[in-house]
Amino acid sequence: MTPPESAANNAHEYSVSEISFALKRTVEETFGHVRVRGEVTGYRGPHSSGHCYFGLKDDKARIDAVIWKGNFGKLRFRPEEGMEVIATGKLTTFPGSSKYQIVIEHLEPAGVGALMALQEERRKKLAAEGLFAAERKRALPYLPEVIGVVTSPTGAVIRDILHRLEDRFPRHVLVWPVRVQGETSAAEVAAAIRGFNAMEKGGAIPRPDVLIVARGGGSIEDLWSFNEEVVVRAAAESAIPLISAVGHETDTTLIDFASDRRAPTPTAAAEMAVPVRAELVTDVRDRATRLMRAETRLIENARSQLRGLARGLPRLQDMLALPRQRFDTAAERLTRALTRAAEVKRARLDGIAGRLSPQPIRVKIANERKVLPKLAERLDHASKRQISDLGRRLDGSGKLLESYSYHGVLKRGYAVVRDATGRPIRTGAGQTAGASLEIEFAADRLGVAVAGPSPAVTERKKPVSRKTTDTQGTLL
Numbered sequence: 001m002t003p004p005e006s007a008a009n010n011a012h013e014y015s016v017s018e019i020s021f022a023l024k025r026t027v028e029e030t031f032g033h034v035r036v037r038g039e040v041t042g043y044r045g046p047h048s049s050g051h052c053y054f055g056l057k058d059d060k061a062r063i064d065a066v067i068w069k070g071n072f073g074k075l076r077f078r079p080e081e082g083m084e085v086i087a088t089g090k091l092t093t094f095p096g097s098s099k100y101q102i103v104i105e106h107l108e109p110a111g112v113g114a115l116m117a118l119q120e121e122r123r124k125k126l127a128a129e130g131l132f133a134a135e136r137k138r139a140l141p142y143l144p145e146v147i148g149v150v151t152s153p154t155g156a157v158i159r160d161i162l163h164r165l166e167d168r169f170p171r172h173v174l175v176w177p178v179r180v181q182g183e184t185s186a187a188e189v190a191a192a193i194r195g196f197n198a199m200e201k202g203g204a205i206p207r208p209d210v211l212i213v214a215r216g217g218g219s220i221e222d223l224w225s226f227n228e229e230v231v232v233r234a235a236a237e238s239a240i241p242l243i244s245a246v247g248h249e250t251d252t253t254l255i256d257f258a259s260d261r262r263a264p265t266p267t268a269a270a271e272m273a274v275p276v277r278a279e280l281v282t283d284v285r286d287r288a289t290r291l292m293r294a295e296t297r298l299i300e301n302a303r304s305q306l307r308g309l310a311r312g313l314p315r316l317q318d319m320l321a322l323p324r325q326r327f328d329t330a331a332e333r334l335t336r337a338l339t340r341a342a343e344v345k346r347a348r349l350d351g352i353a354g355r356l357s358p359q360p361i362r363v364k365i366a367n368e369r370k371v372l373p374k375l376a377e378r379l380d381h382a383s384k385r386q387i388s389d390l391g392r393r394l395d396g397s398g399k400l401l402e403s404y405s406y407h408g409v410l411k412r413g414y415a416v417v418r419d420a421t422g423r424p425i426r427t428g429a430g431q432t433a434g435a436s437l438e439i440e441f442a443a444d445r446l447g448v449a450v451a452g453p454s455p456a457v458t459e460r461k462k463p464v465s466r467k468t469t470d471t472q473g474t475l476l
Helices: 005-010 016-031 112-128 156-168 185-198 229-237 254-258 266-273 277-312 316-355 359-404 407-411 455-459
Strands: 033-041 052-057 062-067 084-094 099-109 146-151 172-177 210-215 242-246 416-418 436-440 445-449
Touching (some): 062 084, 112 229, 146 156, 146 185, 156 210, 185 210, 185 229, 210 266, 229 254, 242 254, 359 407
Parallel strands (some): 062 099
Antiparallel strands (some): 033 084, 052 062, 084 099, 416 436
């Protein structure tokens, strides 16, 4: 039945915003804080703004969920797709799309069963990547020099490890302090493992030879940091052999699969890391005793074998008798052979000496003496002829020198004027009155002094300069 037109006209008119915010207040006042159990769906990780958006569902319904940036950083667990959780928060609406949603302030897994299922699912995923393969496992060093421990510095775990190492075999221990539970625990443990691996060998801080990641017992929630992927991947990537000692013997975390060895307790991890020093000392002593006995037996056996072999060898005199006889025979034959050889050589020498005579030498000397006068006469003629030729060449050179000499010019009536240092003077310019000069004629020389300039010379007009290309000078 439709309302009458008058009733419809009398109804209050709401704007879209008014009715949307009215519904928002009604929902928030009615429900306030609620706890909702459901399965995470549509999870894609935090938004660029830091907020996280996803949904919660069961077999019949679905509700949108949001975790603001401030609350998301405080969560002990990160939501994952398909994870069953219990969300605590308040219901509200989003007017922009006419939807209602829950603003989550606290999030926890829905019981231990959910965590175990999540752990198993994550184990299968990482195993498929080969992080737990047996061929990746490294053997532990027999006696490490430095042991790195990743654990809480204030708990009983580190004291148990140090005490056990002191009892068995004291070693140098480096402790990387971390939180072993809480929201930052996983990141700190992974950073510690990678930090130890980043140390350089031979650096100021020694690089560990083996690592121990340890934590005491607790619930699955307390141990959950060691199920996080960042920790498991850091353990699998470690180049240093790693022992996991998380929880008690019945506790199992994913780092146990990625480590090279799993210890049921932190104390057992210390026992795996080093042998017992007293047992080693005893073992070395036992081995030294056995070695000495073995060497004694070996020497005795060798001596017995040598004696047996010596009895089977012939006597030294018998072994040397035949070679000695051969030597004596060879020595006797050698003496006779040398005597015969000397006699043969002497006979040959006598024969050659009888054939030698000085007559051919005397004949050759006489013939050479006949040729010697002729050679001396030829040498005399050749030397006289060479001296004559050299004399003629010397006369010609003397005449040529005389023709080039300036004395010939002096004989024609010229003279050479020199200053006090003996240098020739070509012009009177620059000569001061009273300066000493020397005039050389063809037959003799004359010393004079420079007088002052004559008036006729000073009053003579200077010749007009003419441009000419004639650069020839005068003799004087």
